Amino acid sequence: MKYTQTTTDISGNLLYKPVKLSGGASKDVKKVTQLMLDAVKQHRRLWRKEINHWQQARQIRHSLxxxxxxxxxxxxxxIMLDAQLTGITQNRTFRTTNKEYIIVNAEGKKDDKCTEFIKEKSWFEKFIEYTHETTYFGTGLVWFNNILKGEIKGIETIDRAHVIPELGLFVPDVNTNKGLQYADAPHYLIEVQMYDSIGLLEKAAPFTILKRHSWGSWDEFEELFGVPIRIAKIASQSESVKQEVAGWLEEMGSSPYGVFPIGTEIEIKENSKGDAFNVFYHKIQALREELSMLVLHQTMTTENGGSKAQGTVHENTLGELVFADEKKMLSILNDKLLPAMRFFGYPIPEGFKFSIAQTKDTKEQIKIDQVFIQGGYILKQSYIEEVYGTEIESMPTQATKIPSEPKKN
Structure with missing residues (x-):
């Protein structure tokens, strides 16, 4: 079979001349390429967003x-400039994307040959990471733009600002609602959505913005009351002397000493309300907990405090959340990515599907394996190497005596 490299570039402008793909045309790469328009480069506005920006954005986003x-x-x-929000979202994402994804046969056993299609492939890692981020940012669109000899070589993740999932549109100009129905280019353009089309950040925005305000107010409080005020009293009424002494006070900075002329009295006034910072501190802490509850459904894996029993409950809660994320991810991989891979030429038989490898705790597993060994069972070399990561040159025979553990005195 003769293979040719197929790449697609964003070019042309068919906004008012839609292309329909049907029958054999659905495999025509040139026509699929025509579906990707000249996306207008949008300059991101970098000014700080406030509550009113969030409210206006919601009104526009939910417009019918x-x-x-x-x-x-x-x-x-x-709002993703917030360090805590970045940390907790990545914490949740890594718990899903860092799993070992495999392809299993109809009996549920790992197929090594098919798993090699995705193992340590940068495009696949990019796909699952971008897909999971839709939990926070809302619906995304993946463009398979580089296929070589029946193998995916590269993908492009489309800026979500250009995607309107309610209309199924990719809009090259974000100021319009005219664009391409990406359902017309199946396999090449795949819509991914973990949960809803809006994303969790819609709910996180007000908490993050309010927390930023509290940080700013705390900073102003520090400038006003954090450093003791130094007052210089001088006998002279000369403006030049006043300005000179004021210059000396400024040059002191954080130094604990200064040299002043005779007759100058230095008075230091400290803030008597040392606990006033708690107003800002406790508000920030409350907002941190709200963000953790929103993204992770618990707080103790990110915040300090609590007993071991409480920590176990919170860890179990997070475990249930991660399990739900894994189920959503596998649904997208099996319902959307797998058909696309078959379309591009991957020889994946029907009945095969994506799965997540079940990792074993080696400390617990070795206790279980010892019971089998003591019962006379012989473990396979491949199993031992896979579970314990140890290369074995040869396996003992059944006649080989298993050394017993030394008796403790």
Whole structure:
């Protein structure tokens, strides 16, 4: 079979001349390429977003007549500058993307040959990461733009500002709702959505913005009351002397000493309300907990405090959340990515599907394996190497005596 490299570039402008793919045309790469328009480069507005920006973005995003996504995505990118929000979202994402994804046969056993199609492939890692991020940012669109000899070589993740999932549109100009129905280019353009089309960041935005305000107020409080005020009293009424002494006070900075002329009295006034910072501190802490509850459904894996029993409950809660994420991810992989891979030429038989390898705790597993060994069972070399990561040159025979553990005195 003769293979040719197929790449697609964003070129042309068919906004008012839609292309329909049907029958054999659905495999025509040139026509699929025509479906990707000249996306207008949008300059991201970098000013700080406030509550009113979030409210306006929500109104536009939920509009029935003219929904737009870019104002909300600008708010999302701004609030993601928050260190805690970045940390907890990545914490949740890594718990799903760091799993070992495999392809299993109809009996549920791992197929090594098919698993090699995705193992350590950058495009696959990019696909699952971008897919999981839709939990926070809302619906995304993946473009398979580089296929070589029946193998995926590269994908492009489309800026979500250009995607309007309610209309099924890719819009090259974010200020319009005219674009391409990406359902017309199946396999090449895949819509991915973990949960809802809006994303969790819609709920996280007000907490993050309010927390930013509290940080700013705390900073102003520190400038006003954090450093003791130094007052210089001088006998002279000369303006030049006043300015000179004021210069000396300024040059002191954080130094504990200064040299002043005779007759100058230095008075230091400290803030008597040392606990006033708690107003800002406790508000920030409350907002941190709200964000953790929203993204992770618990707080103790990110915040300090609590007993071991409480920590176990919170860890179990997070475990249930991660399990739900894994189920959603596998649904997308099996319902959308697997058909696309078959379309591009991957020889994956019917009945095969994506799965997640079940990792074993080696400390617990060795206790179980010892019971089997003591019962006379012989473990396979491949099993031992896979579970314990140890290369074995040869296996003992059944006649080989298993050394017993030394008796403890």
């Amino acid at each position: 007549e003219f929904p737009q996504n870019y104002p909300m995505q600008e708010v999302y990118l701004d």
